[in-house]
Every structure is written in structure tokens, then in C-alpha cells.
Amino acid sequence: MLGVSPTTLRTWDRRYGLGPSTRVEGKHRRYSEDDVARLKRMVELTSTGVSPASAAATVTPTGDLDFEAAAARLDAAEMRRVAVDLIARHGVVHTWDVVLAPFLVELGEQVATTAAGVEVEHCASTSIGDAMRASLTAGPPAVLLACAPDEQHSLPLDVLAAALAEHQCTARNLGARVPGDALVSAVDVLRPRVVFVWAHDRVYATQVPLKALDGVSVLVGGAGWAQVELPEGVERVDTLTAAVETILNRI
Template identity: 55%
Template sequence: MIILSDGARWSAGAVARSLGISPTTLRTWDRRYGLGPRTREEGKHRRYDDIDVARLRRMLELTGQGVAPAAAATMARSGVGPVPDFHDLIGASDRLDAPGLARLTTSLVSALGVVDAWEAVLMPFLVELGRRAEDQGGGIGVEHVATDSILQVLRQVGDPVENGRLPALLAAAPEEQHSLPLVALAAALAERGCASRNLGTRVPPAALLSAVRLLSPHVVVLWAHDREHALRVPLVEVAEVSAVLLGGPGWADLPLPEGARRPHSLREAVDDVFSVSGLSS
């Protein structure tokens, strides 16, 4: 193990050997997550100091615990201490502890931000609850308690002021009852200062078109978990007014209007909204 003294600087090779990772991994973490040396001396090889190595060691600990690399890097860079994880949420949900789930979700979002909290912990947690309910023929009550607790927290994230044309209008397909992905997107956008309006679940075609024509948003985000629900959305008419982002598996293999995008993660959806609306991120 590297033991650093005041002012010590270590090569990438030495750090990689100490941590038991390859130099390629070290370079990837630097390029992708900003976990390289914090100071660089012109004309010299880059050197790591004690704080740099501590951040990398924290990255290893977190990924070893199952935290997604992007979220782990955020925590390592910011020096965030222990935060609730997947197992904490499972335990609270098994006890039907709605207040506990809300507190855990609040801690997660505060520590990691909406996107990393969603992708690293909340989404895997919800997938596991769904799997349990399907395998065990029950657990719907547990799912409802968990979903309601997460919704409660996400709806409290920010309230950006609309300034000019509405950046994003969010809506679920007709008869589509899944609302949590749209609430997560609204929260992630609000966290970055981007206003949106969410029409919620089971939006009738006529109501959707009326809202699109009234608000003329830069982008309309439509969620459909089921193919039959997706088929009922007046996509062509919506695309005549605004850019379209399509979330959920219901759009798979369906013909889509020219220019329509299908983001496959919350992070990608947020980036697409900023890109399409011309906002600076």
C-alpha cells in the first residue's frame, strides 16, 4: 500500500499497482469520471498525491459494494460519506416503512443528485421489487408503498421558473399508469434549473394535443411501458409542433416520426432535453 508523506507524488503505474487495478482502468476513470491527478505540472508526467489516491480508493470501495461507477465517482470526488444503498431500501420496504423510505430517498438524492441516485440505487431497487412481486405472486402493497415514498421525495426537488418557451412537456400514453419515470425526469431537470410540466398518467390523445398546441414546448417527452398504449399516441401530430423524446419499452420496433429520439436512461433523457431545447447544461 502506498503511504504518502507531505508533498509526495506518485506515478500512475505505482498507484495502479497499489490499488490492484490496471493502468487502463486508471486512465478510464480519469477521462470518464475526472478521478485523475487534481494538479498537473506542465512538461512533466502527471503525479498523484494522497488526496488523489484516497479518492481512487473510495471509488474502489463503492463499486465493490455495487454502486454504479458514475455514482461512485460522484461520491468519491465530493468526499460524500456513507449513503443509503439498495439493501437499506429493501429493508425499509419489507417493513412497509414509508417514512423510512422517504428519509432514505431524501438522503440519496441529497448525496448523489437525482440522476445518480436513480440509476445507481432507486431503479435497481424498484426492479427488484417488481421481480419479487412477480415471482412470489404478491408484494404489490410493498411496491405501492415504495413508489409513493419515492414520488413524494422527487416531487419536492426544485421549482424552476419558466422563462420564455417551455423547455419540456411530459406525459404518459393513454391508459399508461406508470408515472414514476416522468416524475424522476422532472426532478432531474428541475435540479439543473430546467422547467417542465408533467401531465401525468393516462393522458387522452385530444388532451395531449391540446396541451402541446397551447404550450408549444421545445420538446415533448412521452412515456409508454406497453406497446398498445404507445400505439394510441398521436405521434405525428405532436411531432409537427415539438421535438419528441420517447421513453419506455412500449416504443420498441414501432415506426417513429423523423427526428424522434429514444433515450435509454434518465441521464440520456436529461441530456437530450437540454440539447433539443438549446439550453446550456
């Protein structure tokens, strides 16, 4: 069922405590539904190149299963607690790429297909944003983050700001639906070294006055930029890791 050898299962049990949790007669133990769910997630993660140790840390009780359970209960405080704990133990990039983003993608597909779970999606997104903002520090921003004028999904900017904070890089996040003239004005006031603009739709991306952002390094991210011709000097980044690395190289 899992496509994993008994030897591997015994190793995961011995090293990471991912064995069956229910005891039956004699010395035998039985895998519960939660045990199997953790193992399935373990297999998924390791098949994508995540090390067994990191995968095990993610799927243990303070990992993605706890987050999913809290989301199902609409328990915002618990989702925030689990996310903050994961970030503290594994960092923002790992927590986002391995646990939170896959959860939101799967949930979004469910909403698109069945129209059920919108309330879970909204509550989870808010809780994740709260967890990401918990690690931010004050100070003059080296980076300015903003959404395109009609872009409402600002969570990727919260994640990027938190990832940069781990490298002692302060970012100012203007959030969703930033008008073009407001973005230009913010650049004039804050004088950041890098501006990053997020757009998940091409229509939104084309509303951004990139050519008006003079004297600053400009990066863009999100699927909306894929088919947009960018001015000279503007660079598109496709992943959180690439965004962090590129920004750090430019400040």
C-alpha cells in the first residue's frame, strides 16, 4: 500500500518513532489511520528529495497533521501555534514548501472542485500570515514588498518577509492591492534597495508601473508574470528560495 519495504518501516520506527501506535494482544502493534497517514506523507516527502530526518520532523505530531487537524476545526490559534513551532524548528522556507503551501494548494483544489472549504482556506491563510508576521523585526527596510494593484493574495509576501527576517533582512510589506502611484510613492519615501512585486494573474501584473520604479532593483514573482515582457533590469523569480537568494545578493 505504501510502497515501502518492511526494513525501511522498521528503520523509521526505530529512528523517528513512526511505528504503529496501537498495541494488540501479545507484543504486536497495529497501525492506526493516523499512523498510516503520517507514513504516506513521509513517503511523499522523501520521494521529492526531502531527507528522512526532515520529513519525519514534519509529519510528527507537531507537523502537518496537527496543522490539518486544527484547520478542520477552524482553530486559528492552534494553527498559528503549530506554524510558529514548525518555523522555529525548520525555518520558513522548509515549513512553507513542505507543509503549508502543499496544504493550501490541496485545499484550494478542493474548493475549486466542490466549493466546500472556503472558510477553512480563509482561516488557515490568516493564521499562516499571523505566524509569519510573528518573527518580523522593526527597522529601516532594505526591501519593499507589494502586490499588484488588483492582486488580493498577499500571503506570499508575508512568507517572503519572514524568510528574509531569518537572514536579518528587514522588509516592509504593503500588502494587497497596492495602486501603482502608491507603490512609486512608497519607494520615494522608504528608499529600499530592492522592490518585489507579486501577481498571480497576468491582468494584475500588467497594471504595475515597473518603468516608473527608478533607481531601485526590481524583482517580480507569481504566475502572472510568466507571459509579461519585463523592462530591462527587472527579474522574475519563480520560487521562494530563489526570491530570498536573489534579494540577499542585491542588498
